[in-house]
Amino acid sequence: MVSDLAVLAARFAEALRGHGVAVGADRSACFAQALVAVDPQRAEEVYWCALATLVSTPDEIAVLDHVFDVVFGGGFDPADFRGDHPEGTLTAGAVTAGDGQAGEEREVRLSTVGSAAERLSSRDFAELTPDELALLREAMRRLRIATPVRRSRRKRTAAGGRRVDMRETLRQARRTGGEPAVLRRWVPREKPRRLVVLCDISGSMEAHARAMLQLLVCANLGAKAEVFTFATRLTRLTRVLARDPAEAMRRAGEEAPDWSGGTRIGAALREFLDTFGARGMARGAVVVIVSDGWETGDPAPLAAQMARLSRLAFRVVWVNPRTAQPGYRPLAGGMAAVWPYCDAVVAAHRLDALDDLLAAVG
Structure with a gap:
């Protein structure tokens, strides 16, 4: 089952990349992890995993909906669960896919948009x-x-500390009749x-x-x-x-x-x-x-x-x-x-x- 989900995640991410959504290896891995964690039994569960991990802008949701509709043969309408999404910019990039009936094909127009951050990341x-x-x-x-860390004036108890924490040692000794059975040690705390x-x-x-x-x-x-x-x-x-x-x-x-x-x-x-x-x-x-x-x-x-x-x-x-x-x-x-x-x-x-x-x- 896990291997099937991994294949599904890889192929679905590849389909999105083919239609303009910048789905990198990190997003694909998150999608696969989400599928394994959810163990989806229905199409809408797969859709919510994809929506949470594979898109980063509202325009990409339109692409996700179209590709999902193509892959799953039109059996799931995202608008039934979250309301109509805003229309994306439609381009001439079209794909044909089976609609669940033998011998029939349909054409789906897809939005070709990239991640805004990736488009702008190389601009001054x-x-x-x-x-x-x-x-x-x-x-x-x-x-x-x-920022780099520095030593603080505060301290914390640590077994490997070089200095004996007398206060903590004496406090623990109250449990053993005043005899310090264990020497408590401390090290300086660090803070940014x-x-x-x-x-x-x-x-x-x-x-x-x-x-x-x-x-x-x-x-x-x-x-x-x-x-x-x-x-x-x-x-x-x-x-x-x-x-x-x-x-x-x-x-x-x-x-x-x-x-x-x-x-x-x-x-x-x-x-x-x-x-x-x-x-x-x-x-x-x-x-x-x-x-x-x-x-x-x-x-x-x-x-x-x-x-x-x-x-x-x-x-x-x-x-x-x-x-x-x-x-x-x-x-x-x-x-x-x-x-x-x-x-x-x-x-x-x-x-x-x-x-x-x-x-x-x-």
Whole structure:
């Protein structure tokens, strides 16, 4: 039975791929696992497994319904169970399949659409419209920003610990008449390092700034980042971004009045260090600065502030989308000043380049 379900999963996924749905090996495996777990006895049970694992956009549901109808000979109408689905874009790609009666064939027009995330993953964020950027939210939710761990002041009991936990040992000794029959040991707890993000929202970085802030909203559940934006002034957005992505982006625009203004990176960095960083927020943290390095002022103060930051932070990662250009060199005054103090410089200019950013942070 398991082998039959595996064959069914493979052939059905292949049929969807043949009609424009980007069904990769990961989705096929999830579909097969769902079939094994459910052990379907009726066609609608197979359909729900396919709907939960093989499609990622509303347009693909139309394709799934047509292919399912073809494969199962029209014996199951999904609309009977979930209501009519929105019509997809129909194309000229047609298939013929038996409708359950010998000698008869029918033609089914199928929607040929690919996954939105896969279509947009190789496009620069600067080329995307706000609606297209919103389509990447689901893909960004699958990403996780994980910072390195550090020792905490707290401890936990562990058999292999080097130090004896006297309090726990004496507490356990109460069960043996005050005699410490077993020595309890402890090791330090570990917790993720703080993530601090400073995002340039000047005119030259507007599109990439929106993408980075959306990434933080979607993938920041584990990292709990401190988020600041800057152009002509520094704005703290940590609480604003702890919301729904659409609402968070709207509120971010309201909270940062200098959106699309000029850039004073050195002044913003000095304000951050004086107000938050030196007091503890940047100490031992992973600091990510998102900017193209276009400093409107003298780059010398910027270099001095970067030197301060590098002494406080555990790691400094600079995100500059311009570094993706062939033959890029840090010749601009701002980038030339900060380059020696960066532990990593990445482009992160499109969805399929975000892995470099996640690796640099981690």
